[in-house]
Amino acid sequence: MEHYTMNLTLKVWRQKNNNEKGSFETYQVKGISSEMSFLEMIDVLNEQLIVEGKEPIAFDHDCREGICGMCSMHIDGRAHGPWAQTTTCQLHMRQYKDGDTIVIEPWRAAAFPVIKDLAVDRSSFDRIIQAGGYVSINTGNAQDANSLPIEKQKADDSFAAAACIGCGACVAACPNASAMLFVSAKVSHLALLPQGAPERKERALNMIAQMDKEGFGSCTNIGACEAECPKGISLDNIARLNREYIGAMFAGDK
Amino acid sequence: MSLNSKIPAGSIQEKWTTYKSTCKLVNPANKRKIEIIVVGTGLAGASAAASLGELGYKVKAFCFQDSPRRAHSIAAQGGINAAKNYQNDGDSVYRLFYDTIKGGDYRAREANVYRLAEVSSNIIDQCVAQGVPFAREYGGLLSNRSFGGTQVQRTFYAAGQTGQQLLIGAYQSLERQVALGNVEMYARHEMQELVTIDGKARGIIAKNLVTGALERHSAHAVLICSGGYGNVFYLSTNAMGSNVTAAWKAHKSGAYFGNPCFTQIHPTCIPVSGDHQSKLTLMSESLRNDGRIWVPKKQGDTRNPNDIPEEGRDYYLERRYPAFGNLVPRDVASRAAKERCDAGYGVGASKMAVYLDFKYNIMHKYGKAEATKQGIAHPDNATLYALGKEVIKAQYGNLFEMYEKITGENPYEVPMRIYPAVHYTMGGLWVDYELMTTIPGLYALGEANFSDHGANRLGASALMQGLADGYFVIPYTIGNYLADEIGTGAIATDHAAFVQAEQNVQSRMEKILNIKGAETVESFHKRLGKIMWDKCGMARNEKGLKEAIAEIQQLKKEFWSNVRVPGAINEFNTELDKAGRVADFIELGELMCVDALNRNESCGGHFREEFQTEEGEALRQDDQYSYVATWEYKGDSEFELHKEDLNYEIVHPSQRSYK
Numbered sequence A: 001m002e003h004y005t006m007n008l009t010l011k012v013w014r015q016k017n018n019n020e021k022g023s024f025e026t027y028q029v030k031g032i033s034s035e036m037s038f039l040e041m042i043d044v045l046n047e048q049l050i051v052e053g054k055e056p057i058a059f060d061h062d063c064r065e066g067i068c069g070m071c072s073m074h075i076d077g078r079a080h081g082p083w084a085q086t087t088t089c090q091l092h093m094r095q096y097k098d099g100d101t102i103v104i105e106p107w108r109a110a111a112f113p114v115i116k117d118l119a120v121d122r123s124s125f126d127r128i129i130q131a132g133g134y135v136s137i138n139t140g141n142a143q144d145a146n147s148l149p150i151e152k153q154k155a156d157d158s159f160a161a162a163a164c165i166g167c168g169a170c171v172a173a174c175p176n177a178s179a180m181l182f183v184s185a186k187v188s189h190l191a192l193l194p195q196g197a198p199e200r201k202e203r204a205l206n207m208i209a210q211m212d213k214e215g216f217g218s219c220t221n222i223g224a225c226e227a228e229c230p231k232g233i234s235l236d237n238i239a240r241l242n243r244e245y246i247g248a249m250f251a252g253d254k
Numbered sequence B: 001m002s003l004n005s006k007i008p009a010g011s012i013q014e015k016w017t018t019y020k021s022t023c024k025l026v027n028p029a030n031k032r033k034i035e036i037i038v039v040g041t042g043l044a045g046a047s048a049a050a051s052l053g054e055l056g057y058k059v060k061a062f063c064f065q066d067s068p069r070r071a072h073s074i075a076a077q078g079g080i081n082a083a084k085n086y087q088n089d090g091d092s093v094y095r096l097f098y099d100t101i102k103g104g105d106y107r108a109r110e111a112n113v114y115r116l117a118e119v120s121s122n123i124i125d126q127c128v129a130q131g132v133p134f135a136r137e138y139g140g141l142l143s144n145r146s147f148g149g150t151q152v153q154r155t156f157y158a159a160g161q162t163g164q165q166l167l168i169g170a171y172q173s174l175e176r177q178v179a180l181g182n183v184e185m186y187a188r189h190e191m192q193e194l195v196t197i198d199g200k201a202r203g204i205i206a207k208n209l210v211t212g213a214l215e216r217h218s219a220h221a222v223l224i225c226s227g228g229y230g231n232v233f234y235l236s237t238n239a240m241g242s243n244v245t246a247a248w249k250a251h252k253s254g255a256y257f258g259n260p261c262f263t264q265i266h267p268t269c270i271p272v273s274g275d276h277q278s279k280l281t282l283m284s285e286s287l288r289n290d291g292r293i294w295v296p297k298k299q300g301d302t303r304n305p306n307d308i309p310e311e312g313r314d315y316y317l318e319r320r321y322p323a324f325g326n327l328v329p330r331d332v333a334s335r336a337a338k339e340r341c342d343a344g345y346g347v348g349a350s351k352m353a354v355y356l357d358f359k360y361n362i363m364h365k366y367g368k369a370e371a372t373k374q375g376i377a378h379p380d381n382a383t384l385y386a387l388g389k390e391v392i393k394a395q396y397g398n399l400f401e402m403y404e405k406i407t408g409e410n411p412y413e414v415p416m417r418i419y420p421a422v423h424y425t426m427g428g429l430w431v432d433y434e435l436m437t438t439i440p441g442l443y444a445l446g447e448a449n450f451s452d453h454g455a456n457r458l459g460a461s462a463l464m465q466g467l468a469d470g471y472f473v474i475p476y477t478i479g480n481y482l483a484d485e486i487g488t489g490a491i492a493t494d495h496a497a498f499v500q501a502e503q504n505v506q507s508r509m510e511k512i513l514n515i516k517g518a519e520t521v522e523s524f525h526k527r528l529g530k531i532m533w534d535k536c537g538m539a540r541n542e543k544g545l546k547e548a549i550a551e552i553q554q555l556k557k558e559f560w561s562n563v564r565v566p567g568a569i570n571e572f573n574t575e576l577d578k579a580g581r582v583a584d585f586i587e588l589g590e591l592m593c594v595d596a597l598n599r600n601e602s603c604g605g606h607f608r609e610e611f612q613t614e615e616g617e618a619l620r621q622d623d624q625y626s627y628v629a630t631w632e633y634k635g636d637s638e639f640e641l642h643k644e645d646l647n648y649e650i651v652h653p654s655q656r657s658y659k
C-alpha cells in the first residue's frame, strides 16, 4: 500500500456547552499521513490548537478499536463517516486525498443533548437498559452452563444482536432520531436465548416505553440506521422487536 | 507495618471453603445501612457493584466514560479461562492453578491462585445465565479454544469479542441494580482522591467531568476497580483513557503498591506505523491457535511473504519450543520476536515485525476437514482455501477486519505483520487474601490489584480474575470487615478529612492550569512513554534503569513548570483530565524503574539482561527474590520496600520450560 501525506480543511462544530449555541469553525491541518486514523488526525489538530493558545475540540473516544462505542462523529453527513460498518475511530485517512474538505458534527438528536463540541450525552441508552435489558439473575443462582444446550444458530444470532456497541449512530442517522435499532438489538439478544424467555414480554414493553419517554422518534422503516450501524446490526431485529411488542401487548397472561 | 496476607489455615483445597463458612456476616437489615463505593465499572467493578447491590448494600459506582458499558474490559478479545474440563482433555482446578503459578514464573501467591481456579467454573455458569452468548458447538454445548502456556482447551469465547459480551452481561446486572435503587451510578466521574479517617478508607473526592465540580462521597468501604496502568508507556493496547490515578491516589494515601515493574508485553499486536500513533491494537492471542509465526531465514529479505518458499522460513517458536510451539506464554513469545528483529530478520517497512500466517491452517487444517465433511474427494488448492477461509472467518472475522481497516492489507491473502506491545500490568495495589489493601476498608479488584498473575499473566486469565474478584470473592470478604462497621452510622462529608482532600484536588488543578507553559500534555506523555519503553520495557538493565529514574525526575520538573493546559476547571475539560492522569503516570513510572532496579533477577515479563540463561531465557534468583516487592509511599520520589515472602507449599518452583 502506497503511503502519502495530505493537507486538509476541516469544518468542525464548536459549542461551548449545552446552553450556548454552536457554530462551525474552519481549520487547516497539514502533513497528515494516509496511515493515520481519523482520530489521530483530530489529535494533530488539537495539539496545533493548544500550541496556538486555543481550546482543543472536545470529542468522546476511548478504545480506538471499534468496540467501546464511545466515539461518535458525524462526518460529511454520515454517522461514523464514509466507511461501511466502521466506527469513527477505525476510519483511516487513506480514505482522503490532498486538498479535501471534511465537515465534522456531533450526533444530532433531541435525546442526545450536546455536552461540548462533538461530545453528546447518551445516558438515555443506559436508562433504556435499566427498563428491562437484562436477565434477572442474582450472582450465585446459576446452574451448570452446559445443562442448558442452545442451538448453535440461535446462539450465533443472539451474539450478532449482542454485538451492538451502544454508540447511537443509528439514532444519529435516522431522520426521526429513532432508537429502534439499538432497542431491537438488545431485545433480540435476550429473546433469542432461553435464559431471556421468562421476562420477554415485560422487557419489550418496558424498554419501548422508556425509549418513548426519552424523546426518541418513531420508526418509519427508512433503514438508515442499518446502513450506518458500525456493527452490522440488521433490520431483522426491528421486525423481531415489533413481533415481541405486539405479542406482549396482546398477551392475556402478561 | 508488616504485611499480613491473611491466608487461611488448612490445606489448599480447603482454605476458601473454610473461609467462607467462618467469615463474619452482615445481616440483611444492617446491609441497608452500609454504603460501599466502587471505583470502576469494568468486569471487576461492574460485577462487584451488581453483586453487592443484590446483597442489599447501598452502592455507589463510578466510571469516567459516559456509560459503564464502555470500560476497557469491553475490548478483551480472545476469551476467558475456566476449569470446566468440558473437553475431557485432562483439565482440573489443580491444573489451572498449576498453569497459572508456572505461567506467572513462580511469583504469585498460591492460596489466591487456587481460589481463582476454584471459582472459575462458577463464572461461566453465571455469565451463561445472564445471557452471554458464548460460542457453541452444533450440539448446543459450549465451545472451547486453547490459549498460550497451557496444553488443554479451557478457554470460553464469543468470537473475538469475549470481553464485550462478558462486560455487557455484568453491565446489565449492574443496570438492573440501578433500576432497583440499590446502586447509584456516576458516569463521567473521576475519582481524584481517597479520603481516610482514623486510618480507614471512608470515601473519595470525585470530579464531575461534565461540569468540573468536585464532589464528596462517603462510604464504609471503597473498592478500587480502576484497571491497569499500561498507558504509562504511552503506546499500549489499553484504551486511551485507562489510567492509574485512582490506584495512585490510594497509594499516596497509604496503600502499598505490589510489583509495579511487572508488565506484560503482548507478542501479537499491529506494529507501530509512525510518530502519529496514539495507541496499539492487539491481535488476540487466540490467533496463535491457527496462525504460525515466522520470519525469513535471510536477513533483510524484502520479498513478498507469499513468494518466500517453505524452506526460506524460520518458524522460530516451533523451532525453539517444540512442545508448546506457537502457544508458548506471552513473555517468551515476545522476547523471541524481539530477538529475531534485533538480529536483523524483522519484516515490513520498519523491520520491527514478524509474520503471523494463517495459510497453512486455512488449507491443511480447516480446508481439508471441511472438504471431508462435504464429501469433496480431491479438492484443489483453491477449493481448500475457500473452504478453510470460511472457518477462519467464523472464528476470527472481526479481528481480520480490524487488521485490514488499520493496515489496508487483507490478512486472508498476506500474513499479518505483528510485533509485541505493552498490554497488561500484573503489578498493582497490594492486597491480602481478602482483596484488602494495607488501608483498612480499601479493597482493590481486577487488574488494579497485583494479586494472581505473578510475573506474567496467562492469556484469558484477566477476565477470569476480574469476574472472580467481583462476583465470587468480594461479596464474602467484604462482609468480614463490614460486620464490625454496622454501628458506625452514616459518615459525614463535612469531616475535616473530606475538606482537606477536596482542597488538595482543587489546588492541584489550579496549579496545573496556572503553569501556562509551552509543552502539551500529550508531548510529556510521549516522552515518558519513550523512556519507559526504551529502559523499562521488554529488556531492562541496571544502567538503563538508573538513567530512566534520573530522566523521569527531570521530566517531572519540566511538567510542573512547563505544561500547557487550556480552559478552566468548571467545564468539560478533557485536556485538564489528561494532565492529571499524566502527572500520576510520571510518578508511577519512577516507582516502576525503582522496582525493576531492585529486582536483580529475570522472571516472567521482567527481563533483566544481566540475568539470563545461555539460551537467553529468564533466570530467576529464587533464593533472593521469591517475594512480592511491596512499596510504601514516603514522599516525593521516596519509596520504602516491604517484602511479602512467597512460600510454595504445593508447586515447587523450577526453571520454566516450554521446550
Ligand SMILES: Cc1cc2nc3c(=O)[nH]c(=O)nc-3n(C[C@H](O)[C@H](O)[C@H](O)COP(=O)(O)OP(=O)(O)OC[C@H]3O[C@@H](n4cnc5c(N)ncnc54)[C@H](O)[C@@H]3O)c2cc1C
Pocket: B039, B040, B041, B042, B043, B044, B045, B062, B063, B064, B065, B068, B071, B072, B073, B074, B075, B076, B077, B078, B079, B080, B081, B162, B163, B189, B190, B191, B192, B225, B226, B227, B228, B237, B238, B239, B242, B243, B245, B246, B282, B284, B423, B424, B445, B446, B447, B448, B459, B460, B461, B462, B463, B464, B466
Ligand atoms: C485489547 C485487549 C484485549 C484483551 N483480551 C483479553 C482476553 O481475551 N482475555 C483476558 O482474560 N484478558 C484480556 N485482556 C485483559 C483484560 O481485558 C483486562 O485486564 C480487564 O478487562 C481489566 O478489567 P478491570 O475491570 O480490572 O478494569 P477495566 O475494564 O480497565 O475498567 C476500569 C474501570 O475503572 C474506571 N476508572 C478508572 N480510573 C477511574 C477513576 N479515577 N475514577 C473513576 N473511574 C475510574 C473506568 O472508567 C473503568 O470503568 C485484554 C486487554 C486488552 C487491552
Ligand code: SF4
Pocket: A163, A164, A165, A166, A167, A168, A169, A170, A171, A181, A182, A185, A225, A228, A229, A230, A231, A232, A233
Ligand atoms: S445498533 Fe448499531 S448504530 Fe445503533 S447503537 Fe448499536 S452498534 Fe451503534
Ligand code: FES
Pocket: A060, A061, A062, A063, A064, A065, A066, A067, A068, A069, A070, A071, A087, A088, A089, A090
Ligand atoms: S473509540 Fe471505542 S469504538 Fe471508537
